[in-house]
Amino acid sequence: MKAIVYHRYGSPDVVSLAEVPKPVPKDNEVLIRIYASTVTTGDWRARSLDLPAGFGFMGRLVFGVFGPRQPILGTELAGEIEAVGRAVTRFKTGDQVFAFPGGKYGGHAEYRTMPEDGMIALKPANLSFEEAAALSFGGTTALAFLRDLAGIKAGDKVLVVGASGGVGTAAVQIARSFGAIVTGVTSTSNLELVRSIGADNVIDYTKEDFSQSGDSWDIILDTTGTAPFARSERVLKPGGRLLVVLGSLAQAMGIGRPAKASGKTVIAAVPKITVEHMQFLAKLAEAGRFKPVIDRGYPLENAAEAHAYVDTGRKRGNVVLTVRQVAAKVEGRPRAMARN
Template sequence: MFAYTYSRYGAPEVLELTQVPKPTPKPSEVLVKIHATTVSAGDWRARSLTMPNGMALMGRLFFGITGPRKPILGTEFSGVVEAVGAEVTAYAPGDAVIGFPGASFGAHAEYIVMPEGGKLVPMPENLSFAEAASLPFGGTTAFDFLVNRAGIKAGEAVLINGASGAVGSACVQIAKHLGAHVTAVCSGKNADLVRSLGADEVIDYKQRDFAAEATLFDAVVDTVATAPLKRVRHVLRPRGRLVIIAGSTTDLLFGAVKALFYRRKTIGGVASEARDILQAVVDLAAEGQFQPVIDRCYGFDVMRAAHAHVDTGRKKGAVVVSLLPEALANVPKDSPQQGAA
């Protein structure tokens, strides 16, 4: 099968379309033919080794000290089950599924194997393959931070900094679903988008500084790393939470101590990739309460262009890469995918 592999960190040019062995499912595994995947912020960080200030060493320890440990990127996908191991009972060939390999990566390929009980769930009928593939990365991060960790409640005032990204657009929708009053911070060009997702107020960060205004929030959710505690504590109510999805190293390491001093709370770290969170987000999408935002859709043959767009830092929601036959017209002729239905 074809997959994009990389053996050194760098620009999108480090990615090579390579033929690698098609995986064979073990007795408890499911083989999925991928129909759509995305280039996420996780792929961008792992490929370029772009880490928040002070976290370069941690990045190398995680992704590989001398070079990438996982040669195939891709954190999320949708597709159709092609084969199952002898012990698998929950899936059968032909089932449409959504998968979230997350930090295990591996979805920038024609096929992937996933454990039956892993981060793999049935795909709802109301989603396209592109929408389904766009759901796990942003959706589960938003759900884990807002529902499980910050405990956002109906009626609370929540500010989402970076509301147009994959994580931010999911945060706006999940905060609204929880009944919060949502203020979205984005650039003017994305104001209509975030309003359409349910934002009650929109602040154009190029025109206004929310941290210098008088409005107070029960929670400030930072997905851009421009809302350190020092800057935003004045707009947090007493016992308000700063939810650091992306943030400064100082806040991540010492935020809890600083926050005690300021009578505020910080919530940071890495989002859980648990299967039940993926299922909860997929259920919301099936009920029409969560709609993944898609910026652009690229063919698998132009994966580098998809990465280059993500590298701009300007994407809205997800950048999808399609492996459906019509998107594979330019993949080399010996690809086993050619001509497949």
């Protein structure tokens, strides 16, 4: 099968198209024919080893000390089940699914096997394969931080810093779906996008400093590393939570966290993600309350170009790789996609 592989860390040109063996599902696995995947900041980090301050050594241990252990990137994907192992009961051939191998990667290929009880769920019928492929990386991160770690509830005021990115566009929509009042911080050219996905208010960080705005929030979710506690403290309400999606090792270790007496909390984490998060997002998508934002699409073989765009740090939502173009009838809005 065709796959995009890399054998050394570095710039986007370390990834290239190759022919690799097609995987065979074990008894408890399904074989997914992949139609779409994404290039995320997770792919960028694993490819470049450009990691948040303090995580360099740990990164090599995770991704491979002398070179990448998993040569095929791709944290999330959507496609169709082509075959199932003999013990599989939850899925059948022909099911349209999305999957989130996450840190196990392997989505930038024509096929991937997944355990049936792993990170795989039925594709929402109203999403294209490209949109379904982009459900998980930003969506599960935003959901886990907002719901599991911050306990978001209706009426909360939420500030999303980095509202136009992969995690940010999901966070704005998910926070809204919980009934929160959402302000998105973004640059001038993305203000309209952030409004269009449901933000009640927007702040243009090139013109205004959110920490001087006079407003205050119950939850601040920072995907950019630009809203540390020292800057956010005064605009966090009593009991407020700062969610550090992008932070240094020092922050993860608790250095610089407020004293308990302050009543404010800093939560820096890589949250645990389960298939329940994916199923929750699928239901939200089916209800029309979450739709992944697609910025650009590239054919699989142009993956290096997609990586170069993601490397700019300026993508809007998600960058999709089309692995196999199929005619997909999306419920509620027929949509033509070219054939291979």
